[in-house]
Structures are given as C-alpha cells and as structure tokens.
Amino acid sequence: MVETRTVVATPMADRLVGAVGLPLAGALVGWLARLAAGWIAELPWAPFQGVFKTIAGFSDPAATLITIAIGLAGGILLAFMAVGEWLTVTVTPTSASLARVGESAVEIARGEVESVFTDGKDLVLLGGQGQELARETSDIKPEPLKAAFTGHGYPWLDGGDPFRDAFRLWAPGMTGLPDGADALLAARAEAVGKGSDDDKATYRKELLRLGVIVRDEKKHQYWRLPG
Structure with missing residues (x-):
C-alpha cells in the first residue's frame, strides 16, 4: 500500500521573486548605477567613489552593458542564496521530513513527535521530554503546515511553544x-x-x-x- 503524504513548500510567489525578481532587480540596479555614476562621483561624502569614478569614465554603450551585467550577476548570486533557503515539508502518517535545496533532509519518526507548532517564522517539532527535534525557518504560512500535520494525526499546538x-x-x-x-x-x-x-x-x-x-x-x- 502506498503511504499517503502531504507536501508543503515555500510559496510560488516567493520562489518567483527569488528566481526571477532578484536577477532583474540586480540588472536594474546596475543600469541605475550607470545613470547616477557621474553625479555620485562628485559627492565628497559618497562611499565607493573610486568605483563610481571608474564607471563614469567609461563610454556608452559599453559602460551601460557592463554595469547591467554586473548587477545581473549579483542578482543571480542572491537568487541562488534564496533558493537555498526554500523549505519543503513532507508529512506522512509515519514520519516528517524537512528539506532545503542542497542539504540533507531532516527525517523525524512520528513516534518521536510530542508536539508541532510555529514560533514566529520557525516550524518546531518537540519530543516527549520537551527536547527540540527540529526548528526550521521559512516563509510558509502556519495554516498549510497545520493542515498537513493534523491531517496525518500529529499534535499541533495553536498556542505556540508550551515551554516559552x-x-x-x-x-x-x-x-x-x-x-x-x-x-x-x-x-x-x-x-x-x-x-x-x-x-x-x-x-x-x-x-x-x-x-x-x-x-x-x-x-x-x-x-x-x-x-
């Protein structure tokens, strides 16, 4: 018999922001840096004046393309970092799995779990002696997490951490x-x-x-x- 499971993951909107929005934002920042480079380079109190003077010294269209490319690369790097923060929670009647991209999943047997709750943005699973079996931060809302765990018989605490x-x-x-x-x-x-x-x-x-x-x-x- 195939074991039923419920999967709850980082919302698609957040994934799109990370995968698409951050690179585009980086490219936009690069373009704006090129437009403002000459002005910023003349401000004596502005940081990174050497960088902006260098940018202002290049001619277009090469300068604009270079700054956009640098901004895009920075945005892509941030996107990869954001992907690493995405959490996927898989709940079955016998175990719960908490996984992030590029990391080993945390597997917890149902019999070890005494309570489940959210503490701010943290999903927390406690054992019978009050020991912390898992604490993972994510942007997943409490409602789908509660539905996933209670749907498979796990004890969910609406009041949060009983040991607060x-x-x-x-x-x-x-x-x-x-x-x-x-x-x-x-x-x-x-x-x-x-x-x-x-x-x-x-x-x-x-x-x-x-x-x-x-x-x-x-x-x-x-x-x-x-x-």
Whole structure:
C-alpha cells in the first residue's frame, strides 16, 4: 500500500521573486548605477567613489552593458542564496521530513513527535521530554503546515511553544548551563550579530548535543534545558 503524504513548500510567489525578481532587480540596479555614476562621483561624502569614478569614465554603450551585467550577476548570486533557503515539508502518517535545496533532509519518526507548532517564522517539532527535534525557518504560512500535520494525526499546538516561559535571556558567564555551552552561545551570539545563518545553525546543533535549546528574538539568544 502506498503511504499517503502531504507536501508543503515555500510559496510560488516567493520562489518567483527569488528566481526571477532578484536577477532583474540586480540588472536594474546596475543600469541605475550607470545613470547616477557621474553625479555620485562628485559627492565628497559618497562611499565607493573610486568605483563610481571608474564607471563614469567609461563610454556608452559599453559602460551601460557592463554595469547591467554586473548587477545581473549579483542578482543571480542572491537568487541562488534564496533558493537555498526554500523549505519543503513532507508529512506522512509515519514520519516528517524537512528539506532545503542542497542539504540533507531532516527525517523525524512520528513516534518521536510530542508536539508541532510555529514560533514566529520557525516550524518546531518537540519530543516527549520537551527536547527540540527540529526548528526550521521559512516563509510558509502556519495554516498549510497545520493542515498537513493534523491531517496525518500529529499534535499541533495553536498556542505556540508550551515551554516559552522556560527560556532565559543568555548573557556571558550565566550559571545553569552544561560545560562548554557558554562558549558556544558566545560564538553563536557573534554569528547572530553578523547574520551568518550557516554558523548559527552549526552552533545550534552543537548546543542541542549538550542538551541546550536556543531560540532567537530581536538578535538576542534565549535558552532552556529539556524537561
């Protein structure tokens, strides 16, 4: 018998913006940079004056084509980065899979899942001891996620995280953390400040190995222990 499944993915509108809109926006920025290059190059306080002076020194149509090409290339690069952020959630009666382009899917057996909910833009799955099985950020709305999970018998919490009040704001040198966790939280705080999503995810995984669950709010880290 074929197992029924429900797939919920990043909305098509967001995919179009990433795949088509960003390259076009980049090309437009390149064209506008060419038009404004001469004016910006004369402003003593403007950043990157050397770049704009160089652009202004070239003649058309070569200069316009070059700046459009550079902008287009930048937009394509941003589009590839956006594609890597797309999340696809596949739910069946026996398991849930959370996958991003170019990354290994996170597979979680139904029997491990005690509750499912959204926390802001995060989809969160918790185990029976309050441990975090998965936390993935996306632009998928809560409604289709709820329909997918409840449709296959998963316990969905409309009220959000049942352990929200257990989280504590992290500060360097806090007591109550397992050995090594404070250093990892310090490194992750730096990644949060820099907006480095890959480093944030890596440090989160290491913290989970130590039994520390972490969530972000306005560039601050909050943590709790399972149970």
